[in-house]
Amino acid sequence: MVHLFHTTSENCSRMVTENYSTSFSSAIRMLHKDLRTPIFNIYGFVRFADEIVDTFHEHDKKYLLEQFKKETFDAIERSISLNPILNSFQRTVNEYDIDRGLIASFFKSMEMDIEKRQYNREEYKEYIYGSAESVGLMCLAVFCEGKKNIFEELKMAARSLGAAFQKVNFLRDIKADYNGLSRIYFPGCDFSNFSGEDKRMIEKDICNDFNEAYKGILKLPLKAKFGVYVAYKYYLSLFNKIKKMKPAKVLEKRVRIPNYYKALIIFRAGVKNQLRLI
Numbered sequence: 164m165v166h167l168f169h170t171t172s173e174n175c176s177r178m179v180t181e182n183y184s185t186s187f188s189s190a191i192r193m194l195h196k197d198l199r200t201p202i203f204n205i206y207g208f209v210r211f212a213d214e215i216v217d218t219f220h221e222h223d224k225k226y227l228l229e230q231f232k233k234e235t236f237d238a239i240e241r242s243i244s245l246n247p248i249l250n251s252f253q254r255t256v257n258e259y260d261i262d263r264g265l266i267a268s269f270f271k272s273m274e275m276d277i278e279k280r281q282y283n284r285e286e287y288k289e290y291i292y293g294s295a296e297s298v299g300l301m302c303l304a305v306f307c308e309g310k311k312n313i314f315e316e317l318k319m320a321a322r323s324l325g326a327a328f329q330k331v332n333f334l335r336d337i338k339a340d341y342n343g344l345s346r347i348y349f350p351g352c353d354f355s356n357f358s359g360e361d362k363r364m365i366e367k368d369i370c371n372d373f374n375e376a377y378k379g380i381l382k383l384p385l386k387a388k389f390g391v392y393v394a395y396k397y398y399l400s401l402f403n404k405i406k407k408m409k410p411a412k413v414l415e416k417r418v419r420i421p422n423y424y425k426a427l428i429i430f431r432a433g434v435k436n437q438l439r440l441i
Contacts, residue, residue, distance in 0.1 A: 169254060172247035173200050176207030179248065183210050186425065190394035193429070195386035201255040201305045208235070208252035209298055212269070216276040217344070224277050232270045239263070259304045266301075268293040276346075284350045291326050299325030306387035313384065320379020324395065327372035331402050334365065335418045357410045366406055373399060381441065389436050396428045 180203050181188045191202050215227050238244035238253040255261065272293030275286070282290060299321040307314045333340070333348045340346040341354045352361050373395075380392050397420065404418050420428075435441050 169250065172250040173204060173254070175247040176200075176251040177203040179207040179210055186397050186420070187394065189425065189429065190390050190397065192390070193393045193432075194390035197308075198305055198386055198390070200251075201259065202302055204251040204255040205298065205301050205305070207248045209269070211248050212273050216273050225274075228270070228273055228277065235266065235270075236263070239266075255305065259309070261301050261304045265297040268297045272297075280345050281347045282350050287348060287350045290348065291329055292322070295325035295329030296322035297325070299328075306384055306391070308384070308386075310384075313382075317379045317382060320376050320382075323372045324376035324379065324391070327369055327376055327402075328394075328398050330365070330369045330372065331398050331405070334369075334405050334413060335401060337414055338417060341414070354414060357414060359410055362410045362413065366402075369402060373402070388441060389432065392436070392441050393429055393432050396432055397425065400424065400428060 177200070180191065184206070187206060191199050191206070194202060212228070212231060215224055215231060219227060234244065234246060235249055235252070238246070238249040239256050242253060242257055244250040244253060256263075256266070270293075272290045275290055275293075279286065279290075300318060303314055303317060303321040307317070337354060337357075340348065347354060349361075349365055352365075376395060380388060380395055383391055400420055401418055404420070405413060408418070432441070
């Protein structure tokens with residue numbers, strides 16, 4: 164019957180992903196069936212930790228995050244948890260031998276979200292690594308299915324893809340982060356006087372991340388390549404839309420991609436995949 168418990172736990176992680184991000188859910192479904200459940204498990208874990216620091220304003224966030232962190236490492240060590248999200252996550256961590264240091268770095272960034280409001284360049288790099296690049300490396304461990312040589316070859320590209328996704332999220336969420344949470348992630352930026360030059364410098368950095376990430380996507384194992392490419396194209400479309408906006412508009416509204424265009428992204432990606440162009 165323990166199999167039923169594990170299946171139920173993994174269904175919870177899938178449901179969390181589907182409820183919080185239709186875009187990521189769609190991209191995960193483009194992965195080979197062998198890879199979908201472990202990636203849902205990672206996303207469910209990341210989403211719950213992020214939820215603690217971003218939305219539980221009426222609670223002691225620091226305490227909740229400390230407890231969640233302790234329970235996470237306990238679950239990994241014991242290979243079981245009655246928290247279904249942590250149980251599904253520990254199964255993926257243990258099955259794919261995910262580096263525990265990546266998880267520790269992720270929690271460090273979540274802790275920074277509770278304490279920090281502005282970041283200098285070194286803090287920004289540390290935050291990006293923990294909150295995004297480490298997650299990209301967790302996913303890469305799944306995609307490589309134990310092949311350490313492929314992981315080592317692609318780890319910098321995986322970091323770049325995670326960084327690109329996170330930085331695009333920062334740009335599209337400026338209104339919520341700055342006005343709602345008083346956070347300024349981009350070092351040296353003053354959002355009360357956000358200039359075109361500020362925006363161009365950020366965009367140049369993100370372009371470099373996308374370019375490096377694409378080189379790695381082309382070398383991914385076939386089981387992972389199509390799904391990762393769909394996620395890449397979705398975020399690249401968001402980024403291109405933001406690039407066309409004036410700085411003031413970026414501060415006013417959260418950019419979205421319509422559902423019909425998401426479907427078009429998947430269709431075009433499917434055609435390129437069939438033609439072996441990715």
